[in-house]
Amino acid sequence: MATVLFIEDEPALGMIVKDSLTYRGFEVLYAANGVEGLEQFRLHRPDIVVADIMMPDMDGFTMAEHIRRDDPHVPIMFLTARSQTADVVRGFELGGNDYLKKPFSLEELIVRINALLRAGAHRSTGNGTFKIGRYSFDPAKQRLSLDGREIALSHREAELLRRLYLQRNEVLGRSEVLMELWGDDSFFNGRSLDVFITKLRRHLREDPKIQIINIRGRGYKLVL
Structure with a gap:
């Protein structure tokens, strides 16, 4: 069973996604902001991180920078209403692996999570290639x-x-x-x-x- 760390500051969306992923067989850790998300990551070491970008206390980009210092390989997916190319590029430069624009379907989110998990399992080396x-x-x-x-x-x-x-x-x-x-x-x-x-x-x-x-x-x- 894969463990997903899901970070989202909108409580209603957070609970919907958490319940849906749990129903699909994932173990889900939920955090409401980047500070909580980083704490959960360091405590539990999940298989994948799914995080909103615009959050209080610590945004998703800053959190991803900290996570990448601790673990260069865990898949990170950003969720955001932003669609500008510069934001997409920055997300990947900070170590993000995928980027899903809001609003999104739960089916697409699950497909992308599974794709990132499969990709992680098939990496040829430990350096992200x-x-x-x-x-x-x-x-x-x-x-x-x-x-x-x-x-x-x-x-x-x-x-x-x-x-x-x-x-x-x-x-x-x-x-x-x-x-x-x-x-x-x-x-x-x-x-x-x-x-x-x-x-x-x-x-x-x-x-x-x-x-x-x-x-x-x-x-x-x-x-x-």
């Missing part, structure tokens, strides 16, 4: 490595590959990615996304077992 076929991928450093050679990725390339990996062998929704990484799902941003997918295919081409498949009208799928 993922094994993608013959490649090693470090999302925090935005580096893709193969046989001693490194490829420096842009933020969007790294974030897109991270999302594809976490939902490997499943469809990553096109509209969802556009809204969260580009800010809207306009035609021109869609063309930009296609360019980034092409770049990732090029970066990964030395392992023919890795495929990024276009699922027409829906999105993309990373097949390993």
Whole structure:
């Protein structure tokens, strides 16, 4: 049974999510602010942290910085009403692993929690890198490595590959990615996304077992 530390300063939402996760078989620790969340983390060492960003006493970003000093590997997911790219980037730079915008569905939250837990179980090393076929991928450093050679990725390339990996062998929704990484799902941003997918295919081409498949009208799928 995985233990989830859930930090949210809105009591009604906090109880709804806590009860729903408990019903789905998770052990849930609940805290109402970042100070309590950090105390709970240090006391119980949960398997994953799900935290709001805008909280009293200590915000989610500050709490994540403290957690990362104690544990560089535990998955951290941010929940927030913020959608600006700068906030998303800052969250990942501070060591966040995923970012879910409010309002969100409980089903999507659970899917993402399970994806992060699976990713943690399949990390190739203890330093936060993922094994993608013959490649090693470090999302925090935005580096893709193969046989001693490194490829420096842009933020969007790294974030897109991270999302594809976490939902490997499943469809990553096109509209969802556009809204969260580009800010809207306009035609021109869609063309930009296609360019980034092409770049990732090029970066990964030395392992023919890795495929990024276009699922027409829906999105993309990373097949390993």
